Amino acid sequence: MVNRRFYSKPWLKNFLLCISSLTFILLIGEWLFPFFLTKIPLKFYGYLDRALLTLVQSSKNSVVPKDYIAILGDSYAAGLGEWLNEEIKTNSLSNPDYGAAHILYNKLKRDVVNFGSGGTGSIEGLVSLPIVQLKSINSYSAFNLEKPNQILAFFFEGNDLEDNLRDLERFYKPKYDMKKIYETKYFQEFLKNEIVENHPLIRNVTVFDNLSFSSFLGKGLLNLFNKFWTEEDYYEKNWQILKIKEKLYQLDLKKAVHTHPAHLINIASVDNKKWVFNKRNMGASLELSGEEISLGVYVFEQSLEFMRKYFEDSKISIIYIPSTLSSYQLLTLEESGLKKLRGFKSDYNLRLDIIKQRSKFICNKIEEIASGYDFSFLDAGKYIRRVTKKEILHGSVDQDHFNKKGYYVLSDGIIETFFSGDNPAASRGCIYE
DSSP, X not given: OOOHHHHTOHHHHHHHHHHHHHHHHHXXXXXXXXXXXXXXXXXXXXXXXXXXXXXXXXXSSSSSOSSOEEEESSHHHHTXXXXXXXXXXXXXXXXXXXXXXXXXXXXXXXXXXEXXXXXXXXXXXXXXXXXXXXXXXXXXTTOOOOOOSEEEEEEETTTHHHHHHHHIIIIITTTXXXXXXXXXXXXXXXXXXXXXXXXTTOOOOOGGGGOHHHHHHHHHHHHHHHHHTOOSOHHHHHHHHHHHHHOOEEOOHHHHTTSOGGGGSOEEEETTEEEEXXXXXXXXXXXXXXXXXXXXXXXXXXXXXXXHHHTTTSEEEEEEEOOSTTSSEEOOHHHXXXXXXXXXXXXXXXXXXXXXXXXXXXXXXXXXXXXXXXOEEEETHHHHHHHHTTSOOBOSSOTTSBOHHHHHHHHHHHHHHHSSSSOGGGGOOOOOO
């Protein structure tokens, strides 16, 4: 027999009413949420499921892009750098432009999606990020994302080879035989089984997995709670420390007397001024041996091969992005005026020549791979170095990524090479000027 006095209690009625209202709001939210993904502010990207970060991008006409261009790669593909940092500070409540994908979208009037992510090598940048994200997106009942019409695969000279070697340590060595690494069929099986099919985003979808709005709301509330107990923004604090210690500055020989020589190894001429770039700036895999470079390039080629087979109907182009140190005219001890100071190593000028020669060597290797697959190829360095004679194209603090102007120069080079008709620049190899 039902206890009517129990159900007639006011607190219970209010509780049930709240539960009903909340359920109704969540259902409406789940229904509407997929239509408004591109309206989600930059500030709230971190609350989304990883797969949905592809759809939240504003470099397309609608949430699900059509006949689109896909950009693959690392942080350069993702658009990291001081342009993004500035947008986070000033326009984080909107969904602003901040990288090559947005520039190409605005100039070409075509949907552009970036699958890139910072800190990734070829295994993740060319294989797991695009393939797994596409599969994961299509596991949601609300979305149907087709494969891209065209792919721009970024190769970054600064650390892609190092990242490839690191990923072999992370993913390959624990379960696979290093003696068989150059057996292409064996390596392709590794990519298929370990990188794609065993990826955490590949899942058996349940009804709860489709509750994207509820997940977004829950993560947001959890973050709000965490911020309540956090006394300071450590990211901003560390950024301010870097601005004081490592900001790009013009060389002053009078002050250089009191500066340790190790901090004066990267002096570049820009607009007839001498600029001191940070000693940590990335070169063209300067610490790697010839054998390590060959292995890193092999991982890139095998990752490209796996990606090519999966996106068999997509037109593929390779964009070679030079490191920061290969993007500028670095000055010798004599040219910089540092020769009169003490403490500099005798191989100072030799290192500068090695940076240039190593950049040419790696670029030619990547171009050979592109040519072997009959992919169009762009050495973006020829566009970058043409402009850096007069302008700085990297961040003043984050010197390992482009600033806003740098992303525009890169994007203009891509448009001129691949999207402006029959342009002979698309068939040229590496040019170091």
